[in-house]
Amino acid sequence: MSCTYVTSQTPRVLKLKSEVISPTLCRVSTGVPADHRISAENRSLLPYIINIDSGCTTAKIRYDDAAGPVVGWKHTLHVPPRPGKGASPAAAEFPLVSLGAGRYESIETKLSWQVVGVPTAQAETATIQVETT
Amino acid sequence: MNCRNLLAGATELDGQSSWAVQNSWIFPLALAIFLLLISPLITKWTIGVLDGQIATDGARHGVPANAVIYPHVHPNRIHDYVEWATDLVQIVPAGLLPIASTILALTTKISSLTCVLLVLGLAITTIILLLYVSSKDASVYVSGWKLCTFYSVATSFAIAMNVLCIPIILYFGH
Numbered sequence: 001m002s003c004t005y006v007t008s009q010t011p012r013v014l015k016l017k018s019e020v021i022s023p024t025l026c027r028v029s030t031g032v033p034a035d036h037r038i039s040a041e042n043r044s045l046l047p048y049i050i051n052i053d054s055g056c057t058t059a060k061i062r063y064d065d066a067a068g069p070v071v072g073w074k075h076t077l078h079v080p081p082r083p084g085k086g087a088s089p090a091a092a093e094f095p096l097v098s099l100g101a102g103r104y105e106s107i108e109t110k111l112s113w114q115v116v117g118v119p120t121a122q123a124e125t126a127t128i129q130v131e132t133t
Numbered sequence: 134m135n136c137r138n139l140l141a142g143a144t145e146l147d148g149q150s151s152w153a154v155q156n157s158w159i160f161p162l163a164l165a166i167f168l169l170l171i172s173p174l175i176t177k178w179t180i181g182v183l184d185g186q187i188a189t190d191g192a193r194h195g196v197p198a199n200a201v202i203y204p205h206v207h208p209n210r211i212h213d214y215v216e217w218a219t220d221l222v223q224i225v226p227a228g229l230l231p232i233a234s235t236i237l238a239l240t241t242k243i244s245s246l247t248c249v250l251l252v253l254g255l256a257i258t259t260i261i262l263l264l265y266v267s268s269k270d271a272s273v274y275v276s277g278w279k280l281c282t283f284y285s286v287a288t289s290f291a292i293a294m295n296v297l298c299i300p301i302i303l304y305f306g307h
Binding site for chain 1: 272
């Protein structure tokens with residue numbers, strides 16, 4: 001079980017990470033705040049647009065929307081070009097909620113990336129698993 | 134009269150034994166350090182010249198101003214390629230020339246075995262650095278560690294090699 005996924009098909013200048021942030025590693029518990037976080041590190045001088053299309057594929061894990069638990073989450077992340085040195089970071093996160101006990105609860109996230117101004121985009125699917133209590 | 138004699142004549146005007154002549158082997162190293170210190174500026178200038186050439190070439194080929202430029206050949210990406218390639222080609226001379234200079238300077242003062250060990254050690258270090266830099270993506274390398282936020286791994290290595298060889302010559306040269 002892994003609650004962190006780092007893309008392997010992105011350009012070497014761009015690293016995308018999908019992970020669950022919670023007080024207990026890889027566990028989402030009722031009443032305990034937890035987030036699904038997508039972070040990007042850009043080492044190129046080109047700005048990127050990252051489209052996040054994420055969905056819970058099992059029954060006991062959901063995104064915690066204001067209106068109640070939802071299956072999916074979509075977001076567009078703008079990653080600026082790097083400064084003179086180091087990487088340019090950007091991140092987006094959405095809270096998660098547990099709907100009961102589950103051992104291998106899964107979240108599948110389609111991450112697509114494109115350079116600003118370039119019409120073509122590439123994508124990779126990141127799957128992470130958590131335990132819910 | 135050769136350059137060494139010229140230097141000797143210029144520095145022995147007062148009839149004293151010249152420190153400069155005795156240690157003349159360190160001057161090429163000092164010059165190399167100076168050139169390495171200004172090398173980032175030369176690279177920036179080269180990038181500027183290259184930008185101008187790309188713009189002129191694009192105009193002469195009738196490339197429209199709003200043409201899509203793909204990321205791998207985008208001018209910003211080319212800037213990183215230039216910086217990376219410049220470093221890659223200078224690693225071998227940067228690693229081996231200072232030690233060659235040191236061995237020539239100390240040719241009668243150090244044993245053959247020491248020479249061989251020095252060259253072998255530096256050659257292996259240089260090859261490792263060459264493989265490391267060549268394995269890196271250009272942008273990842275350029276945005277990586279820099280000495281004083283200015284000097285890349287290869288340039289820092291070259292400066293360090295030259296700086297290290299100066300005290301070796303000064304110490305063993307007498």
